[in-house]
Amino acid sequence: MTVISTIPDREKLNLTVVSEFEAPPERIWQVWEDPRQLEKWWGPPTWPATFEQHDFREGGESRYFMTGPEGERAHGHWRFLAIEGPGRLEIEDSFADENGDPSEDMPSGKMVVTIEEDGGMTRMTVVSYSTSLEALEQVLEMGQEEGMRQSMGQIDDLL
Numbered sequence: 001m002t003v004i005s006t007i008p009d010r011e012k013l014n015l016t017v018v019s020e021f022e023a024p025p026e027r028i029w030q031v032w033e034d035p036r037q038l039e040k041w042w043g044p045p046t047w048p049a050t051f052e053q054h055d056f057r058e059g060g061e062s063r064y065f066m067t068g069p070e071g072e073r074a075h076g077h078w079r080f081l082a083i084e085g086p087g088r089l090e091i092e093d094s095f096a097d098e099n100g101d102p103s104e105d106m107p108s109g110k111m112v113v114t115i116e117e118d119g120g121m122t123r124m125t126v127v128s129y130s131t132s133l134e135a136l137e138q139v140l141e142m143g144q145e146e147g148m149r150q151s152m153g154q155i156d157d158l159l
Contacts, residue, residue, distance in 0.1 A: 002156050003149045008140055013130045015140070017148045020121045023159045028115050028122050029086035031155055035062070040158055042066075044150035047074065052100060058083050063100030077102045081110070089113040093128065107135035126152075 007016045021028055031037045035054035043049040043066040053063040062078040075096035082090035091113070095106035102108060110129045115122060126148065130136035 003152050006145050006149055008145060010133060010136065013133060013136050015128045015145060017126045017152060019124045019152045019155070021124065021155065021159060023122055025086045025115045025117055025122045027159060028124055031158055032089060032113065037158055041151055041154040044147045045154065056080065056083065063096065075100055087115050107131065107138055109135065
C-alpha cells in the first residue's frame with residue numbers, strides 16, 4: 001500500500017499523511033504538476049476530480065470539483081504559495097462555491113507537500129493545517145483522513 005501513515009494531531013491542528021513510492025521524486029512531482037494526472041488520483045475513487053483550472057506557479061490557482069456517486073459536486077480551490085520542484089509545495093486549500101471561488105462558509109487551511117528520496121524510494125508527506133480545532137474536527141468528520149488515504153492509494157496506478 002502506498003500510504004504508510006495518517007496522523008491527526010489536534011494539538012498542532014493538522015493531519016499528516018505519509019506515502020512511499022517506487023519512483024524518483026521528479027516522477028512524483030509530475031502527479032501534482034499535471035492536471036490530467038491529478039484527476040486520476042485527487043479525490044477518493046468514488047469522488048473523482050475534474051480540474052477546470054490549474055495554474056501551477058507561485059500565486060497561481062487551481063479550481064476543481066469532485067463528482068460523487070449520485071452526480072453531486074464538491075468544489076475546491078487551491079492557491080499556490082510556494083513551488084520548489086521537485087521537493088516542496090505549499091498550497092492554500094479551500095472548499096469552493098460552484099464558481100470555484102473559495103467558500104467563506106467552510107473551513108480552509110494550508111497544505112504543505114514534501115517529496116524526498118529515501119533509500120531508493122520516494123517519500124511524500126502531506127501536512128494539512130487547519131485554522132482551529134473546530135475546523136480540523138469538521139474536516140475529519142467529513143472523512144478527510146480516509147479520503148486522503150484512498151486518494152493517495154491511487155497514485156501507484158499512475159506510476
